[in-house]
Amino acid sequence: MENVRNIFDNFIVNLQLVIDQLKDGETERVDTGQFNHVAYWERLDKVVKALSGECTKFCMAYSKPPLPSNQDCESLITRVQNAILALVSAYYALPKTQGITVRKRTKEFVYGIVVAVKELIDTIRNEGPDGSQKQLQSTGAVWEKCEEFHALAKTNQQAVQEVVQDTIGLVKDALEELEEAMQEETEGRWGDMDDLLEAEGQMAPDNEDTWTDADKTLLAPCLGLVKASKLTLNKINVAVKTNGDCSTELNISQFDDLVDITKTISPNVDDFVSVLYAPMQHLTVRLNAEKLAVTIKNLLELSRHMHINKEDDQHWVEFLQTAAAHNLEKIQGLTDSEDIVSHTDTNITL
Numbered sequence: 001m002e003n004v005r006n007i008f009d010n011f012i013v014n015l016q017l018v019i020d021q022l023k024d025g026e027t028e029r030v031d032t033g034q035f036n037h038v039a040y041w042e043r044l045d046k047v048v049k050a051l052s053g054e055c056t057k058f059c060m061a062y063s064k065p066p067l068p069s070n071q072d073c074e075s076l077i078t079r080v081q082n083a084i085l086a087l088v089s090a091y092y093a094l095p096k097t098q099g100i101t102v103r104k105r106t107k108e109f110v111y112g113i114v115v116a117v118k119e120l121i122d123t124i125r126n127e128g129p130d131g132s133q134k135q136l137q138s139t140g141a142v143w144e145k146c147e148e149f150h151a152l153a154k155t156n157q158q159a160v161q162e163v164v165q166d167t168i169g170l171v172k173d174a175l176e177e178l179e180e181a182m183q184e185e186t187e188g189r190w191g192d193m194d195d196l197l198e199a200e201g202q203m204a205p206d207n208e209d210t211w212t213d214a215d216k217t218l219l220a221p222c223l224g225l226v227k228a229s230k231l232t233l234n235k236i237n238v239a240v241k242t243n244g245d246c247s248t249e250l251n252i253s254q255f256d257d258l259v260d261i262t263k264t265i266s267p268n269v270d271d272f273v274s275v276l277y278a279p280m281q282h283l284t285v286r287l288n289a290e291k292l293a294v295t296i297k298n299l300l301e302l303s304r305h306m307h308i309n310k311e312d313d314q315h316w317v318e319f320l321q322t323a324a325a326h327n328l329e330k331i332q333g334l335t336d337s338e339d340i341v342s343h344t345d346t347n348i349t350l
Helices: 004-024 037-061 070-092 100-151 156-187 193-199 213-243 249-274 282-304 311-334
Strands: none
Touching (some): 004 070, 004 100, 037 070, 037 100, 100 156, 100 249, 156 213, 156 249, 213 249, 213 282, 213 311
């Protein structure tokens, strides 16, 4: 019979194989059309609870002497391993036709649990009964991961709404940072410090990192374009929540298309906002503005033709398209120079 160390080592190796498979692999399982949404999530819930329970038993068995015999150790590990296999199998049973986004969220959930279990087993192997506090912490990490099931998106609509909400948060942060910098500029960064420095015969800080009058004029439509992107995401978020439907494969796939474009908004906003700080290069500002405006336009055009957009919603789509185009036109007008004109081959037109 293997010694306890080898039993632990082999199990940890197997867990790492599962982790690698989840990270890099994908199922080839074909959807038979017999998927039962309610039954699937009930099954996954039971599997998660069973795994949590087996990990708790394992931790308790190694929390203090006497330690389990080799045979009991093998039995405990087999039970945890079977629960892991059931969890992974349950994930792979979720068809792609239920939505790529919800599958990705589910995979991340399963991946997190398996990693936590591996860390628990590794802790028990290395710490022994004297490491009971660390074992409890590791077990708590497994419980925490398993508890995330209750908040897990169960439909592509829910998963996509999470992506949109996350993106709104990122855009909001970038917008608030820019507005804060503009507020600081308005109030004056150094205030009375300039007078104090002059009285001491010292030079005040240079203004290389402050906006020129031309920069400040350009900032207004730039800020408007960022706000248009945030408002677009807010409107789409409401539409997904209110009108979203997963009763057909077409609707489900539309959500995945929406995510593909939504995920590009935050990086484009970050790139755009990053070039708005002084000293500004107006050509770079213009090119990044055009890139962001195209992304907003594409997102609005897609939402217009999705099932989430009802007839009464067309007005806000048109309004936001006009707002984005208007701000872009202002930016282009304010950055129209010989230097800009020489780069017209890179211009993107809405």
